[in-house]
Amino acid sequence: MQIPPDLLSKIDEAISHYPVSKRSASLPLLHLFQEHFGYISEEAIVWIAEKLELQPINILELVTFYPMFRRKPAGKHHIRVCRTLACAMAGGYELKEKFCKATGIECHGHGHSGGHGHGDPVSISKDGKWSIEFVECLASCGTGPVCMVNDDFYEAVADEEIPQILSKYQ
């Protein structure tokens, strides 16, 4: 695992935000690693633990607790569709199905275990370009159904907008 210099400087900057306790930088470091590598590897867990003078279990227990962290790579572009009530009432489940169809993702079931394997919420397309996941309330209930593609947010997504949204990501 290579840590490029710009990532390293971001890591040091993040740690400096917590003058009282380095341990507080665990979540920021996990975010930085996931942004850079796409997921949190075993190596990353050990590296972060060492950097923050913690035991690897202190980091692993965060990765397994916080839903946003992944231990396996997702697709090149990751779609998050809101599953919770107001979006579901506005067609969130249908939106997820349509995204799956448009991206060629085989989606199993509907809940948080829609992915491949027990307890894995992420489903990936065969070519690895897309992945999709049902997430809980994205806090835009007035404009459902909503979704995110990578860090971009889309609200009141109509069926005909799906190809247009996907075409932005290559």
Add this chain to the structure above:
Amino acid sequence: MPSPTRRTPHPREKRIVFANIDREGYTPDIECYLRNGGYEELRKAITMEPDAIVNEVKASGLRGRGGAGFPCGVKWGFIRRGGPKPTYLICNADESEPGTFKDRYIIHQDPHQLIEGMVIACFALDVHLAYIYIRGEFPQGAKILEKAIAEAKEKGFLGKNLLGTGFDLEIYVHRGAGAYICGEETGLIESLEGKRAYPRIKPPYFPAVLGLYQCPTIVNNVETLCNVKHIVRMGGAEYAKIGRPNNTGTRILCVSGDVQKPGYFEVEVGSLTMGEVINDLCGGLKPGRKLKAIIPGGSSAKVLKAGERYKIKEKAADGTMVDKEIGIEDIRMDFDSLAAVGSMAGSGGVIVMDDTRDMVKTLNNLNEFYAHESCGQCTPCREGSLWMRKITDRILAGGGVESDPDLLKSVADNIAGKTICAFGEACSWPTQSFVIKFREEFQGKSTKQLPPPTPPEYLSETLIGSEPKALPEGASH
């Protein structure tokens, strides 16, 4: 973040915190904020005695906008300046209660309003290190806040010796990672300490006494901190004239679900009834539909059923309390009135359901949310929230047995009040209220006789796999 729903305020709104939201040409940068009178209240606040600011907030009657409605001034009053330990301030921007979508707009469109409110709060409480805990699902919001902090620092509103007062303050943005429980203030603190967000037991861990790093800590919601700025501008007494006694100020109502025009509306607390919110603000229900139910204060609030009658006490003009019977449309939208009808104003998220909605399916959706979000620390909640989801799952799959409505209620009854944090109540209130109020609907779908099919019909794969379709024919879940 331009919203496709961008619209001009409704005439019945009173926009204070949301004054700049959706304003044509308003941008989140500091230049725009300064052109619109930004940081004037901070300049005023630094000329005041810190205790005087706390007293203004007390006089304003401002109640926390995150969900619990605790008086903000009282919370601040717990802090003793000059104690042996530092005090911290955390802005709770983990907005994640289903049905709530107000902080999102403040963060994305008017971040400096929040930062100014925070700086004033820090000045009043002698805080030199503050964090904004923003949910992980707002990556753009986090960037906007970081940029705003850098701008404020450059202009001297933050950092060392801010505005020449000799007062030092650093604010940092801390991103969560998708866990709803981080909205609970002690869970949030644990998370900020780099741990799993397991809420702490109270007592002794009241944040104002033993909070972040075991030091006194104030945790306030985004909307609450924004209000602080306006309290400094108006003065506490003047602010308290807005709204109603004990329910002062404005409130951002977030309406979603089956109304013609869902959206956010900043109104004087208690100035509208539920019926006016739905019919005037939101243009009523969709044509030909009838009201069935309303969740009035975020998904954890107990559901209200159309046609219900509530007996409440109301203060008459001469000051005496009189008994009154009201319907769902007459409920005044404030903290006390919603509590009086057995629900809560909570986070201000109103979810409206019309007669096309299946209540079992609706509850199942919420049960799935709570089962996913339970932190797992307390057994009744960890096991119970999942159990409730499994019961509503099986009712929907056609395998409901006659005793399921009672079982659901009994599981919920054994969670509420038996957990470390309020998540126990939050996950059981929907089930309790849905099952009691829509009993026929649950009973109608739970018709199988006991006992249900027993083990030989289950294959080991069907117990491990998550696919309902893998169940053998004739077996129920």
